[in-house]
Amino acid sequence: MPPSDLQTGSATVRETFLLVLASIPEGRVTSYGRLAQLAGMGRGARLAGRWLGQLPEGTTLPWHRVLNSQGQLSLPPDHPAGQEQYQRLLAEGIIITHRRVDMKRYGWPD
DNA sequence: CAGTCGGCGTCAC
DNA sequence: CGTGACGCCGACT
Numbered sequence: 317m318p319p320s321d322l323q324t325g326s327a328t329v330r331e332t333f334l335l336v337l338a339s340i341p342e343g344r345v346t347s348y349g350r351l352a353q354l355a356g357m358g359r360g361a362r363l364a365g366r367w368l369g370q371l372p373e374g375t376t377l378p379w380h381r382v383l384n385s386q387g388q389l390s391l392p393p394d395h396p397a398g399q400e401q402y403q404r405l406l407a408e409g410i411i412i413t414h415r416r417v418d419m420k421r422y423g424w425p426d
Numbered sequence: 427c428a429g430t431c432g433g434c435g436t437c438a439c
Numbered sequence: 440c441g442t443g444a445c446g447c448c449g450a451c452t
Binding site for chain 2: 347348349359362365389392401
């Protein structure tokens with residue numbers, strides 16, 4: 317880890333972000349805002365989205381389990397990643413209605 | 427370094 | 440369910 321990270325602590329927040337993301341249970345989802353909150357990014361929902369979009373293609377992290385606060389898929393239906401997300405969620409047994417999931421049921425943490 | 431633009435958002439009305 | 444306003448940050452000029 318670069319010395320600059322030890323000074324700014326930026327790596328810590330980023331690592332926490334990845335850690336939280338990785339800890340989202342299969343079959344459950346969370347929102348950008350919550351994820352940011354849990355990772356100590358405060359109101360960095362959009363930043364969370366940015367980081368998710370910058371993850372490597374072959375990542376094993378469950379980026380697809382992150383939706384907007386209304387439980388809707390925020391990615392364009394016609395976009396490759398959007399379909400990928402849709403497919404993965406379905407594969408985990410999550411019921412999707414009108415591109416939206418029931419946060420009361422699948423939301424994490426409870 | 428300062429100004430500006432835009433984003434996988436969120437909340438209130 | 441649509442609209443507008445707000446807020447935070449990275450990227451670019």
